[in-house]
Amino acid sequence: MAAIDLLRARFFDHFDGEPQFFRAPGRVNLIGEHTDYNDGFVMPAALEYEAQAAAACRSGRLIRIHSLKNGETAEFDLDAESPEPRGDWTDYAFGVAVMLEAAGHRLAGADIVISSTVPVGAGLSSSAALEVVVGYALLSLSGHAVDTVELAKICQKAENEYVGMRCGIMDQFISCNGVSDHALMIDCRSLDRKPVPIDPAARIVVANSMVHHALADGEYNKRRQSCEEGVRLLRPALGDIAALRDVSFEDLEENRDFLPDLTYRRCRHIVTENERVLQAADMLLGGDLAAFGRLMNASHVSMRDDYEISCEEIDILVDIAQAQNGVYGARMTGGGFGGSVVALVESDAVAAFIESVGAAYRDATGHISEIFACTPQDGVGRLTD
Numbered sequence: 001m002a003a004i005d006l007l008r009a010r011f012f013d014h015f016d017g018e019p020q021f022f023r024a025p026g027r028v029n030l031i032g033e034h035t036d037y038n039d040g041f042v043m044p045a046a047l048e049y050e051a052q053a054a055a056a057c058r059s060g061r062l063i064r065i066h067s068l069k070n071g072e073t074a075e076f077d078l079d080a081e082s083p084e085p086r087g088d089w090t091d092y093a094f095g096v097a098v099m100l101e102a103a104g105h106r107l108a109g110a111d112i113v114i115s116s117t118v119p120v121g122a123g124l125s126s127s128a129a130l131e132v133v134v135g136y137a138l139l140s141l142s143g144h145a146v147d148t149v150e151l152a153k154i155c156q157k158a159e160n161e162y163v164g165m166r167c168g169i170m171d172q173f174i175s176c177n178g179v180s181d182h183a184l185m186i187d188c189r190s191l192d193r194k195p196v197p198i199d200p201a202a203r204i205v206v207a208n209s210m211v212h213h214a215l216a217d218g219e220y221n222k223r224r225q226s227c228e229e230g231v232r233l234l235r236p237a238l239g240d241i242a243a244l245r246d247v248s249f250e251d252l253e254e255n256r257d258f259l260p261d262l263t264y265r266r267c268r269h270i271v272t273e274n275e276r277v278l279q280a281a282d283m284l285l286g287g288d289l290a291a292f293g294r295l296m297n298a299s300h301v302s303m304r305d306d307y308e309i310s311c312e313e314i315d316i317l318v319d320i321a322q323a324q325n326g327v328y329g330a331r332m333t334g335g336g337f338g339g340s341v342v343a344l345v346e347s348d349a350v351a352a353f354i355e356s357v358g359a360a361y362r363d364a365t366g367h368i369s370e371i372f373a374c375t376p377q378d379g380v381g382r383l384t385d
């Protein structure tokens with residue numbers, strides 16, 4: 001059965017009415033990690049793994065949502081006086097409704113069934129895919145035109161203020177604005193974006209480590225604090241800087257004595273990572289895949305040693321990936337402390353890569369890695385057969 005027919009059948013298990021269908025992708029980030037909340041540069045691509053929604057208007061101002069992932073159904077009253085987050089998955093969906101209304105988009109009531117192939121907590125942004133598909137569905141059902149840049153900002157606001165995760169804009173932005181067969185170089189300050197084609201001689205390959213260490217959220221917020229501290233301590237020397245985006249490597253080196261060592265290393269990751277993203281875009285556009293791969297490898301070293309967001313299993317998986325034939329480069333992707341590794345691999349070498357990385361990682365850790373080659377997809381839209 002086609003995806004839409006399956007989703008329609010699941011919708012009728014729970015709700016009535018004739019649903020419309022929507023999709024929003026997860027993402028893999030090729031390079032530029034933790035730079036988004038420093039007003040910097042990132043280069044993600046949207047994945048074939050996506051959240052899908054079947055959604056229909058209902059009279060009144062109630063939103064009812066059912067997730068096929070966990071079998072749970074929840075309700076939300078758009079007219080509730082001061083809605084409180086519930087501390088569970090529904091905050092991603094209802095938070096988007098709250099922020100859409102706060103931005104002046106009056107919403108109709110809706111019944112929504114969510115299906116998602118994005119693995120949860122694998123560093124591939126199942127949360128943004130959920131937010132974006134719900135936001136797009138609610139706007140569409142209510143008859144509003146969708147501005148995908150504004151939708152990305154609203155979904156980020158929902159995750160920041162309703163879920164309580166201080167993420168940057170990358171995940172929501174790429175889920176909204178992905179371009180098929182391209183990575184997207186995003187300036188997270190101006191939100192300018194440039195599609196960068198992936199040379200057909202190479203494939204993006206993602207390997208899920210299948211581990212996710214619980215300290216991720218707390219450590220994420222600590223990294224943000226270190227970056228803010230760095231900006232504060234560098235400001236007397238560098239003048240009116242708003243974010244680490246405004247600090248060059250030379251600026252940082254000249255003024256490192258103003259920073260405690262840990263803060264210095266956190267800042268060094270961000271400052272060098274921003275430079276790597278800019279270079280990486282040039283390398284991909286110029287067809288220099290080997291140089292692009294070296295930047296990916298350098299990014300991993302910087303995340304591992306300076307930003308300290310990797311973990312043992314990920315380092316093992318990266319080492320294994322980098323040692324394969326036909327690999328240009330490999331690095332951890334996503335927030336860190338587990339999740340996935342992304343590699344750029346010669347197209348002809350992909351099948352052998354998947355097999356031998358899987359076997360070596362299982363031998364080294366006992367974990368069965370899910371490894372797949374991806375073809376970048378378009379951002380959010382209607383789901384068609």
Ligand code: ADP
Nearest residue numbers: 067069089116120121122123124125126127130
């Ligand atoms: P990720 O890297 O996958 O985005 P997060 O911790 O940011 O990891 O988000 C994962 C959370 O998003 C899940 O714990 C769950 O609350 C919510 N989520 C994502 N997809 C779904 C879904 N299809 N159904 C219900 N909840 C989901």
Ligand code: MG
Nearest residue numbers: 125126127128
């Ligand atoms: Mg997330």
